[in-house]
Amino acid sequence: MTELADQEGRRGALPPLFGRILRLAVQLAVTLFGLLFVTFLIGRVVPIDPVLAAVGDRASASTYHKVYIELGLDKPIWEQFLIYADHVLHGDLGKSVLTGRPVLDDIASVFPATLELSTFAILIGTCIGVPAGVWAAVRQGKLVDQLVRVLGLVGYSAPIFWLGLLGLLFFYADLGWVGGPGRIGIAYQFDVTRITGLMLVDTALEGQWDAFWNAFSHIVLPGSLLGYYSMAYISRMTRSFMLAELGQEYIITARVKGVSEWRIVWGHALRNAAVPLVTVIALSYGYLLQGAVLTETIFAWPGIGMYLTNSLGSADMNAVLGATLVIGATFVMLNLLADLLYTLLDPRVRRGQ
Amino acid sequence: MSALLDVEDLRVSFPSRSGPVEAVRGVSFTLGRERLGIVGESGSGKSQTGRAILGLTPPPGRTEARRLTFDGKDLRHASAAEWRAIRGKRISMVMQDPKFSLNPVMTVGRQLMEAAARGTAARDARAQALAMLEAVQIREPERVFRAYPHELSGGMGQRAMIAMMLITEPDLLIADEPTSALDVTVQIEVLRILDRLVRERGMGLIFISHDLRLVSSFCDRVLVMYAGKVVEELRASELTKARHPYTQGLFNCLPRIEGDRRPLPVLERDADWAR
Known part of the structure; x- marks a missing residue:
């Protein structure tokens, strides 16, 4: 019986998972609080007078003073932070000077655009990047490996605005294969009912297939470009994780058992390589969700990257802080998701520490 | 007794910047349904010999042999599919x-x-797996x-590993240091299980180890390898009659319970042995 190393480990297969989720939730709360604190500090440190930004520089001294009190700037800094935190927790990110609308509403309208583009891109990056990386690892040093490497290198080093412009010139202007800038053609723009804010999903839900294909033709070029970038990274990482796994002893065991090469690669090695890959993919996705400013600008894609840049340009601090907060929170949530996936993929993590 | 495995002039080499390095340099032996021990120090080529027999020399290594036949089948030019039919089965x-x-x-069961064997229905495979776990004296096979x-x-x-390797009832089992990663107390138990299963099923066994005493108590015949070559072949019962100075050296540097041996003799080496 002494050989049964862990009675507890198996019996408690589920409770540790719960414990882990609980730990992650606490971690999440602490991280989000830290994020809130940092954005608050940024708001106080930047040399932009929030009162002036609100009243304009031709306001009288009394108006200025009134708004100064209204904004609570006379209170001690910790109290200001509590008020800020309270507002944020109630979904109040302040008003945007630039658009004159609540920042939260602005973000709710621009974030889905980024989410849709990023998701499209990460799907392409993963669906092509992972198999390409696996293939390159299996054929290490052969032509395929070199090809994947060169393609990846181009993906890393070619500036996206250049590729984007070339793509528009070639596929849109010359060949007319894809839609031009924007999320959907003008003809359909006002027909789409907003449900999730994701064009492809909304049109599909409503059964507007013409609009769906039009939206698809618009997303396919910027989405593929961004997808190409993540593919470059994901394929390189997949390749190196796979090489590490293929050199492990358990692969020899599988060969000794007479397992087919296909199963060894996709069933044994990739199943193990998937564990660190989850982090790589989640980080790439998080990076995309911050908004690809250059891509969004070239393709007139009204996403959060463009919103943030515009707000920065006009010193619209509420909008900048709000967008930063949302981007930060998205990143934190993605990390949490990656952690949970880890737990599902790796039985060694499941037991908890 | 017709030979199960016939190896003649087996060579395994790995390319390096200063030309190919030969890890195994002309090993020959034949094996029936018996237990053959291969002993030697680290780097003597004993593990690479075992892997070469299964066609598992890690790339970019190369295996060559004048003869490498298993049960009458030439393994030197076996295709990937032929290898898969031999391995495991x-x-x-x-x-x-x-x-x-x-x-x-992956769970041990899977x-x-x-x-x-390929083509076995899932339910039968499961039953076989559980029976095999029981055969290696695992008390709670389900768990x-x-x-x-x-x-x-x-x-x-390691018992699960043995179960996995014996599930198809192979004719030949290569055990590459099967107990050296285990606690001393567990070693004997695992060896006993291995011993019983090999005997019951009448398999051939190649037992690779650096432990001369263990090998001599466990095998019928022993090959002593040094620098990629077989320097001596002995009946296990006659190990003390070893003539080669390297084997004698291996034997002499074993500590004994009775009597204090100080200083413990150092293993001698001679460049001539490697020729």
Whole structure:
């Protein structure tokens, strides 16, 4: 019986998972609080007078003073932070000077655009990047490996605005294969009912297939470009994780058992390589969700990257802080998701520490 | 007795910047349904000999032989499909450390079922796996079947490994240091199980180890390897009559319980032995 190393480990297969989720939730709360604190500090440190930004520089001294009190700037800094935190927790990110609308509403309208583009891109990056990386690892040093490497290198080093412009010139202007800038053609723009804010999903839900294909033709070029970038990274990482796994002893065991090469690669090695890959993919996705400013600008894609840049340009601090907060929170949530996936993929993590 | 395995002039070499390095340099032996021990120090080529027989010389290594036949079949030019038919089914191999030789993200049961002969229905494969776990004296086969490798102790893991390698009842088992990663107390138990199964099923066994005493108590015949060559072949019962100075040296540097031996003799080496 002494050989049964862990009675507890198996019996408690589920409770540790719960414990882990609980730990992650606490971690999440602490991280989000830290994020809130940092954005608050940024708001106080930047040399932009929030009162002036609100009243304009031709306001009288009394108006200025009134708004100064209204904004609570006379209170001690910790109290200001509590008020800020309270507002944020109630979904109040302040008003945007630039658009004159609540920042939260602005973000709710621009974030889905980024989410849709990023998701499209990460799907392409993963669906092509992972198999390409696996293939390159299996054929290490052969032509395929070199090809994947060169393609990846181009993906890393070619500036996206250049590729984007070339793509528009070639596929849109010359060949007319894809839609031009924007999320959907003008003809359909006002027909789409907003449900999730994701064009492809909304049109599909409503059964507007013409609009769906039009939206698809618009997303396919910027989405593929961004997808190409993540593919470059994901394929390189997949390749190196796979090489590490293929050199492990358990692969020899599988060969000794007479397992087919296909199963060894996709069933044994990739199943193990998937564990660190989850982090790589989640980080790439998080990076995309911050908004690809250059891509969004070239393709007139009204996403959060463009919103943030515009707000920065006009010193619209509420909008900048709000967008930063949302981007930060998205990143934190993605990390949490990656952690949970880890737990599902790796039985060694499941037991908890 | 017709030979199960016939190896003549087996050579394994690995390319390096200063030309190919030969890890195995002309090993020859024949094996019936008996137990052959291969002993030698680290780097003597004993493990590479074992892997070469299974066609598992790690790339970019190369295997050459004047003859390499298993049960009358020439293995030198076997195709990938032919290899797969031989591996697992007819020759299998128990490796050193179950911590590394079992897939960490797959349950022991699934790994066992994967070893069962191709075309076996899932339910039969499961039954075979459980029976095999029982055969290696695992008390709760169901529990081990569901467990992941990290949830087992070293001894349990190695028994599961043995079960996995014997599930198809191969004709030849290569055991590459099967107990050196285990605690001393567990070693004997695992060896006893291995011994019994090999005897019951009448398999041929190649037992690779650096432990001369262990090999001599466990095998019928012993090959002593040094620098990629067989320097001496002996009956296990006549190990003390070894003539080669390297074998004598291996034997003399074993500590004994009775009597204080100080200083413990150092293993002598002679460049001539490697020629």
